[in-house]
Amino acid sequence: MKFYVHREDTPQYTVVFSWEDQHEGTVGNLLQQFVQSYNLTFQGVNELDVEDVFVTKSQSSRQAISNEEQVSRVVRDQEDIFVMSKGPPAVIEPLQNVQSSPAGLEEDDNGNRESRASSEEASNVADKHSFSQTDDDIDLEDMRDLLEGDSPGGELRSSPQRRHSWEGSFDDVSIANLQIAQLKREQNKELNTGHDAQHVLIAKCVQNAQRLVDQKHCDKAVKIYEQVNRLFPHQKECLLGLASIYSSAGRPDKALEYLRTAVEAFPDHADLKCRLADCLLDLGQGKEASRLLYEAKNILEKKPDTKPNQLFDLQVQLAKAFILLGKHTMALQMCQAVVKEKKDHLEALLEYAELTYKMSSAHAKEALTIVMTLMVNKKDWMLPRDRLVNMMKYIPNGLKIMEGEIHEAIKSVPALVFLSNVFRDHGDVSNATQLLEHAMQVEPSHCTAFLSLIHMFEAQDRHVEAFKRIRTFLKQNPDMSIAGLKNKVFLPILKAVKEDIYLHATYPRVSGISADMQPPQQRAYNDQELNLLAVMFTLVKILFVKGALGLLPSFTKLLDPAHADRDLHTTLIRNEAAYYSTISQVMKIKLNPSSLENSPQFVYVAGDSHCITPAWRSIQYKGATHVLHPLLSTGTKIWHLRPEAKFFTKENFYNVMKKAPRKATVIFVFGEIDCREALPVCLAKCRYDSMEDTISRLLEIYTQALLGLKRKYKFTIYVHPVPPVLDLTRPTVMKFNTALKSTVEATSGLHWLDFVDELLCDHGTMLDSKFEFDGTHLHPCYVETLEKALSKAQERRTTSSPRK
Template sequence: KESINQSIIMTSKFYFHFNSEPNFTAVVKWNGSLDVTVGDSLADFLVRFNDKHGAQRSLSSSEVGLSNSPVLTRSQRILESSPLSSLSDRQDVYVVLDDSPRTAKQTTNSRSSSVKKPEVEEKKDPAVQAEITKAFDQAKKFEAKNHIAKARMLILHLLEMDPNHGAALELIGRMDLQRGSYEDALTHLHKAEGVATKRRKLFGMLGETYYRLGELPSAIKHFQNALKHTKSEKRKDDIEAWIARVKYEQYGSQEAAIRIYEQIFNRNQSHPQALIGYCMAAADRGQGKESIPHLLKAIVSAQQQKSDKETVKRIGLHFASVIDRSSGVRDVLESLGDAATAVSSISFLSTVAKNHGAIKASVGFLVHCANLEPFNRSIALNLIHNYEVLADYNGCFAQCKQFLSRNSSASVAGLGASQISAIIDSIDLKQDTIFKSDQRWEKLDDSVKTEDQIINPNKPPKPCPYSNTELDLFAIYITIVKIFYVTGCLHPITKLINLMHKVKSDYDIHLTSIRNEHAYYSCIAHLMNNVTEKWMNGDQKPTDFKPLYFCGDSHSLPPAYQTVMMNDEPRILIPKLVTGLKCWHMRRESKFFPSMNFDNVLATIPKGSEVIFNFGEIDCRESLIICVEKGRYANLDEAMNVVIGIYMGRLKQLITRRKLAIYVHPVAPVLDITRKNVVKFNRILEREVSKIPELKWLDFDNRMTLNNQKLFNYVYALDGTHLSPRYVTLIEAALKKCE
C-alpha cells in the first residue's frame, strides 16, 4: 500500500524524428494526461519544425504519417488517434512522408466510418410499434435469464421492422460481445453508435470488442471516447483500468500502464481490475511474493463488488500461478498475519486455488484449516476430495482415517466414526487390493436394495432428517467406499455398505449437499452384487489377467474389475476415474480442477498401455444445450463438433506423448431426456474417430438402444443413470471387431 501511495508519476519523453531533408528531431514530453493523442504531439512537432525550417520546407499533417521505424508500412504505422500514453517512455517516433495518408486513415477505421446516420423515417404504424416494443421487452427478459439465442432471435426480428432501433442494436451488440462473436458485435455497436442518443456505454463495449480482436489502437481510441463521455468516477476507473490493460498486455507500454494503475489506486485502493493488473506487473518483475497483499485484496474486492466472471477468473488464475510453488501457501499465511487463523477465509482461498489449477496449494490451505479446527467435518471432506483431484488415494485414505480417529465419538443415525475406524484402520491400500490379498468377503445383506428410485418412481423417498454436519460425516463414510472401489480394495466394501445402508435408508439424500458423494456410493452399492459374485469364490484371481485400463467419469465404475477377451488374451478392466470431466475441460488452457484431475490420473497409467476412454456424457447432459441457449454456438451440431474436436485433439496428443493404444467408447444413452442428443453426439464422435487411424471406435452404441435408438435397452439398466456390468459383453464384441 505504501509503495503505491508513495509512487511518483514521472514525466515521459518521446523522440519525434523527421529523417528527410532537412533532418529534425524534437523531444515531446507527456505529464500523464490521458486526453493527449499522438496526433496532438505531431501537431506540436510540425509547429516547431516549420518555425525552424519553414523557409526551406514546410510540412503539414496531410503529407506525413507516423511510424515505429524510419520506413512507413501498414504494420509499423502509428495512428494519430492513438493516445500518447500508448507509447513507451523514450520511444522513437518517425515522421515519414506519406503519399496517401488520408486513404490509410480511412481504411484503418473502415468499420466505424461506414456507419451512416439514418435518414428521418416516417412514423410507424401503432401495431408495428407495439410489436417492436413487445419484442424488445421480451428479449431483455431472455437476456436476463441468459437465454441469449432466444433474445438474439427476437432482436433480429425487431431490426427487420426497425433497422435503426438504437437500444436493440446496443443490446444485440452487447450479447454478441459476451458470446465471443466480435465481428457481429462491431457491426451492431457501430450502427448503434450512429443512431443512439446516449453512447457512453457503446464506446466502452467497442473498446473491449476491438481489444478482443487485437485491434489495439482502435480499442484505446474508443476507451478514450468512453472516458470523455463518462461522469461516474467508478466507471472512469473501470475504463482507465481497461486502457492500462491494453497498454500492458499487448501494446508494450508497460510503464505507462503501471502509472495508470497507480493513479487509480490514489482514488480507489480496492479496484479489482487495477489490483490484478498491478499484481501481474509486479510478478513480471520478480515481485510476485511482495504483491500477495494486493492480490488478496483483489480476490476479496472482486467478491464484494460482484465483479464479472472474466475479472474473477483473471484474478484466480494469477493467484494460482503465484502460490503454486513450494513456499506459496506459507507466503500467503505470513502475509495474512493474525487473519491466517480465520478458517472460513483460508478455506475460501483454498477453493479459489482449486478452481484455477493450484491443487497442491489448495491442499496446503486445507491442511492448515484442519490443524486449526480438527473437528470441522466440511474442511475434512473438502481436503479428502482435493487429494482425489491429485489422484492421491493414499492421501485420501490417510485423511479419512485421521479425521475419524480425531472424532471417534461422532456419529450419524447411530453409526459412529469408531465403528468405521474398526473396519478400516488395519487396511493398507497398496497391499489389500484384490490383486495382492486373499481377504474374506462379507455378503451384502438382503435388506440392501438393488433398485434405484429413478427406476421405481412409485416409491418416493422420504425427506432427509440429517443436519449439514451429519451429512458431511456421512459423506466421509461413503467416500471411503469410493476410495476402496477405485483402488481395488474391494473386500471391506460390502461390510461398510451393510452398515451405511441403514443411514441411507429411503431418504432423499440425492437432493442434499452431499448428492455427488451419494451418487457414487449408490452406484457402487448396486455394482457390488455383481463384483462379489465374480471374485468372492476365489475360482479366478485378478492376477491371472493383464490390465486393460478404462478411463472415464462415473461411467468408468460399472465395467470395473470385469473381464474380457482381447486378442485371445484374458484382460481385466481397471478403472481410472476422473470426476466431473467434460470434453470441454480437455482444452490445453483449462485449469479447472477436473482438467488437473485428468492429468493426474493419466500419470498413473503406464506408458504404452491400452486404454478405453469414455467421456462426453456430462457434455451431453449439462453443457451443450446451455451453450447453444447462451448463443455461443449456432446449433447443437456446431457445439458437438467443437467439443469432440477438443476430445480428439487430446487423444492424439496422448498417442504421441504416452504411446497409448486408445479405444473410444460411445456415450451411454441411458437418460431419456438426453438420449436424442447422445445419439447425435455418438454419430459425430464415430465419424471423427474414423479420421484418426491410430484411434479405434468401440462400435456398439446401437446395441444399447431399441426402436431405432429412441428407447434404452433395459437389459443393460443399473440405476437409471449408469449401465449394468452386463454390457461388458458389448465391449468384448467391439474389441473383437477392432482386431
C-alpha cells in the same frame, strides 16, 4: 401454499402466487398484485384497471369472489383462479384484432402444472395477420418442445424447485411473439410524436429479451433482438443486447459486428465507443481500442453532465490498451492517477495490482492484499479470483504472504475452504490442498474441510494417502456419528488393512462390528453428518477404484441403511451419494475378486462414472483373459479438456492417465455429461450457433486430447460410444454418437467400438431393458456386448492397412 391466477383474455397471462396460510391478505390485495404485474408486462399496450376486473373460480359462471374475503379462506393449494373483465375486454390498439383460444392447463405425471397454449393459437395469430414466420422467429411451439423434453428444458418439467423460471420463459417468449407480430404490422406506419406504439413495443420486446438473458436463455433472447433489429434496424438496445450476449459467451468477434454497427449509427455516443473498445481489448487489438477511447474521452469532456466515474472508467480502459501495446509505465501511471482520485475504483485497483506484483516482494504483498480485498467485497466478480491464482504461480512463498495478509481470516475454516475452492476451480490443486491442510490444523474435526481435502487427494490420484487420512480421521473422532452410526464402528475394518489397498481382493477377518453397530436414526441429517457421510461414500469409491473389492462388503453393509430413503440426491452431497449408490449396486452383482489375484492383464477403461459398471470384470482380449481396470476421472467433461480450460477435473484426468502403463490398451468413455449438460448450456449461452457446431467443437477437443495421450504414452486407444441410458437426452446422445463414430473412424490412431445400436430397441428409440441398471448407467451385463465389439475392432485394426 401455491396457486395460479390466470387472465385468459388476449393476451393471456399467468402469475404463480406463493401465499402463507397465516397471511391476512384479501382477494382485493391479490387482485391489485396481479393487475400491477400484468400492467408492468403490457405497459402502454394492454393495461387493466383494478376496478374493471374481478376474481372468480370458474370462467363459465363468472361468479365473483368478494374482494373482502381472506385469500387463505377461499383459495386452496394448487388451485386455479381467474381474473375476468366486468365488461367487454378493453384492448388498446394495435392488439385489438389479435384473437386466440384459451391456453389449457395440463398436469404432467408428477402433478406439476404447465401453462401451455395450443398449436392452433400460434397458427391463428399468424393467419390473422398474414405474415410469414422465418426460421428465426420464436413460436409458442418452441416452448412446448422445451416443456415436453425435445430440448434441455424438458428435464426441468418434473423439477418443482426450478419450474418457475421455465414458466417465466414461456410467458416472455409468448408475449414477445405478440409484440413482434404487432411490430410487423406497425413497420410501415409513420412514427410520430402523438402515437409512439412502435417505441413502446420495441421497449417491451427488449425488456422480455433481457428477462430471457437473466434466466440464461440467451439463444431465445437473440431471436427476439434479431427480429426487432430486422424490422427496425439500428435499435441501440438490440445491438447492445446482442453484443453483450456474445461477449459473455466468449465470442468477441461476433459481438464486434454489432458494436461496429452501433457506433456507425450513433457516432456521438461515447458509451458505444467504450463498449466497442472493450470488445477490441478482448481481441487483443490495443491500437484501435485506444483510438476509440480517446474519441470517447473527447466527447465526454465536452459534455457538461459527464460524471467523474465515467472518465475514471475510460482511463482504466486506456490503461488496458496500453498494456496490450507494451506501454506498461503509461498504464501504471493511469491506474495510479485514478486510484489517487478514487481510492475504491475496483478495476483500477485490480489493474494496478496486476502491473506491480512482480516488481518486488513488497509489491507482491500489496497486490495480494488488493486482490483478496476485492474478492471479499465483490464476491460475484470472478476476475480477481483468476488474477489471484495466476499471481500465486509467480510469487515465491505466496501462501505465506497471503496468510499474513488475511490475518484473522486465516483462522477461519470457512474462509480457508472458500480460498481453496477458488484455487481448485482455477486448476491450482496444489495450493488448494495446502490451504485445506492448514484448515485441518486450525480445526482437525471439521468435516467440510476434510471432505474437500479428500477430494483434492482424489484429483491428484493420491488414493492410498486419502485412505490413510480417512482412517486417521475416524480414529481421532471415534464418537462422531451419522445420526447415531459412530465412526468407531468402521475402525475394525480399516485396522484390518495392513498393506496397500490396491487390488486388495481378500476379505479381511473383522471382529467387533456388531457390538457397536446401530442403524442410523430416521431423521434429517445435519450438515456435519452429511459431510461425514460423504467422506464415507468417497472412501467406498476410492476402495472400488483401487480394486480393494474384499473390503467393500463390510462398508456397504454399514452404509446402505444410512443411504436408503434419505433423498440424498436433493442435498449438497448428491454427487458422492450417486457414486456410492452405483458402487453399492454393482457389488451386489456377481463379481469375482479372485480375478484380481496373480497379476492379471488389464484393459483400462477411462471415463467418468460410466467406467464404474464394467470395472473389474473379465473379458477375452487378444486370445487371453484380461480384467477391465477403471481409470476414474470424476465429473470430467470433454469440454474440460480444451486447451484453455483450467478446471481441476482436467488435472484429475491427466493425473489418472499416468496410472496406465505405456502401450496399454485404453477404452475411453466420456461425453455423457457433455450431452446432458454442456451441449444444451453452450447452446443456451450462444457459445455456438447450432447443435452441430457445438458437437463439432467437442469432437475436436476430444480427439486432440486422445491423440496427445497416444503420442505421449503409446496407448492403443478405443473409443466407447456415449451410453444412451437417459430417455431425456437419448436423441442428443445418439446424434453425438453418430458424429463421434464418423470422427473416430476418420482419425488415424483411434478405433471405434461399434455397438451402441445393440443397446437399443424399438427402432433405436429405447434402451433395451436388459441393460437397465440404476437409471443413469448401463447394467454390468453389457460387458459381454463390449467384449464382442472390442474383439471386432481389434480384428479390424490388425487386418486393415494403416490409414493415411
